[in-house]
Amino acid sequence: DIQMTQSPSSLSASVGDRVTITCRASQSISTYLNWYQQRPGKAPKVLIFAASSLQSGVPSRFSGSGSGTDFTLTITSLQPEDFATYYCQQSYSTPYTFGQGTKVEIK
Amino acid sequence: QLQLQESGPGLVKPSETLSLTCTVSGGSISSIGYFWGWIRQPPGKGLEWIGNIYYTGRTYYNPSLRSRVTISADTSKNQFSLRLSSVTAADTAVYYCARLIERTHNWFDPWGQGTLVTVSS
Numbered sequence: 001d002i003q004m005t006q007s008p009s010s011l012s013a014s015v016g017d018r019v020t021i022t023c024r025a026s027q028s029i030s031t032y033l034n035w036y037q038q039r040p041g042k043a044p045k046v047l048i049f050a051a052s053s054l055q056s057g058v059p060s061r062f063s064g065s066g067s068g069t070d071f072t073l074t075i076t077s078l079q080p081e082d083f084a085t086y087y088c089q090q091s092y093s094t095p096y097t098f099g100q101g102t103k104v105e106i107k
Numbered sequence: 108q109l110q111l112q113e114s115g116p117g118l119v120k121p122s123e124t125l126s127l128t129c130t131v132s133g134g135s136i137s138s139i140g141y142f143w144g145w146i147r148q149p150p151g152k153g154l155e156w157i158g159n160i161y162y163t164g165r166t167y168y169n170p171s172l173r174s175r176v177t178i179s180a181d182t183s184k185n186q187f188s189l190r191l192s193s194v195t196a197a198d199t200a201v202y203y204c205a206r207l208i209e210r211t212h213n214w215f216d217p218w219g220q221g222t223l224v225t226v227s228s
Binding site for chain 1: 153154155156167169170171203205208211212213214215216217218219220221
């Protein structure tokens with residue numbers, strides 16, 4: 001199985017801050033990497049697919065980059081509705097695997 | 108707009124079989140280029156992929172669960188289902204169904220709201 005490791009596990013930030021979350025795969029996955037946002041009590045929602053493609057309807061303050069084993073999700077100018085947990089997921093091979101999550105909290 | 112809704116018992120006894128159904132509305136599970144999947148999330152923990160099915164019946168399962176999992180599809184009802192046998196407390200989780208969009212890359216979108224299944228006597 002491909003292991004996905006996110007860092008940090010949690011972070012505190014203020015509205016308007018720039019936030020960066022990283023995800024590392026245990027082997028090269030090209031750009032087969034997706035990012036999801038999960039608000040408390042809700043289902044995950046895709047933000048970014050194929051490492052850097054913004055899902056329709058997702059605000060442009062979200063962006064993704066990377067290839068191979070190292071990936072980044074960036075939120076420019078954090079908004080109140082962005083406080084949530086973020087997961088990366090590899091779709092390079094089954095079993096699909098997720099990172100452990102990064103919880104973004106209000107400072 | 109495509110919507111998915113999970114249904115099934117919220118409480119299952121240890122050693123019994125967990126059965127859930129996902130009803131899809133606003134689109135057909137027979138559409139080309141889409142798989143239909145199950146993902147679970149134990150309380151307070153991360154996400155675990157269980158498996159996917161194509162409308163033809165082709166399935167992919169997580170090897171960690173393969174011996175206990177069956178995913179099936181009923182195209183006449185536009186539903187797909189999950190059966191997990193010999194459950195233990197470790198199977199307590201919120202279970203989500205989701206569409207897997209399969210292109211050059213693939214991703215899950217949208218997801219159902221999820222249903223909590225507790226394994227307890």
